Amino acid sequence: MFNRRHLWGAAAALGLVSRGAIAQTPTLKVGSTPTGIPFTFLDTRTNTLTGFMVELITEIGKRQGFNTDVQAVPFAALVASLTSSRIDIISAAMLATPARREQIDFSDPVYGYGEGAAIRESESRPWRSLADMRGVTAGVQVGTIYIEPLRAAGLEVRTYDSVADIMRDVSLGRIQAGFGDAPIVSYQIAQNIFRGVKLIPDYRPSVLGSIAIGTRKGDPVLARINAGLASMKADRAFAALVGKWNLPASVD
Known part of the structure; x- marks a missing residue:
């Protein structure tokens, strides 16, 4: 240096x-x-x-x-x-x-954004924000700023090394929701690698910021x-x- x-x-x-x-x-x-x-x-x-x-x-x-x-x-x-x-x-x-x-x-x-929330396509509960999701089992990437807000909102949090790992477990039904940076989650879903996964429609992010x-x-x-x-x-x-x-x- x-x-x-x-x-x-x-x-x-x-x-x-x-x-x-x-x-x-x-x-x-x-x-x-x-x-x-x-x-x-x-x-x-x-x-x-x-x-x-x-x-x-x-x-x-x-x-x-x-x-x-x-x-x-x-x-x-x-x-x-x-x-x-x-x-x-x-x-x-x-x-x-x-x-x-x-x-x-x-x-x-x-570049500014908030968290995105992914769920199985068959999920129909009216989730629109973290406040609606108390008790939900959710995945989030280790080291990100979303962990504590999810816990504070009453979600059961499991940590993962990558968003791809989270999307896999959402698609397999091992967790009920997966959280991550909205553009990253959206891109992962758009690649159609993990079938049966979608973003929660009209979800309102709780953690907003800029990279x-x-x-x-x-x-x-x-x-x-x-x-x-x-x-x-x-x-x-x-x-x-x-x-x-x-x-x-x-x-x-």
Whole structure:
């Protein structure tokens, strides 16, 4: 970390960070999850991580003078990996919550949403919010912010390593509902891998927030990330990326 900070400082002092001018472009390790489709996931054809957040940080790096080495990190280990300097940046479907802001810094908001709730297609009970679901056996991904709100609402919570695992157990009837980031849950269902699963119609999410790119506290790379994100939004490259990955409108 010491060497990288000095590299940024020296490059800035010499005016070398601008386009194509730096002789030794730094490479930053980016932590992303292999199970957060369409934001981050492992493309089994190429054995590489891809998705909206992977392409976003890669493009920001190109615009701001750094390369990215994207590495697969389990969601629950992302913050610890960042604070221990095993990675330099988190670019995943991670909501910028107050609790996480106590540990790391976040970029300007990237994309906003709440939780989505998946059930079996044969389920007909009139669930519209967590308040309607007391006593329901529900699955949620370990390390996400949905666990405590579900427990507080009186649901019986089981934790899973991935949304795909949750969808499997919903389809098999092992749990009555599965919760996760609404765009991720929606995408999983749209792939028709797990038959007989649907999103709860007209469900009103209880946990709303925005995902953002994470850095260590005080890391100067954050300013470059924000500048790159702003430039992508200004020239419509960000909107094009949202369209490419078929994301619904952001909830601001």
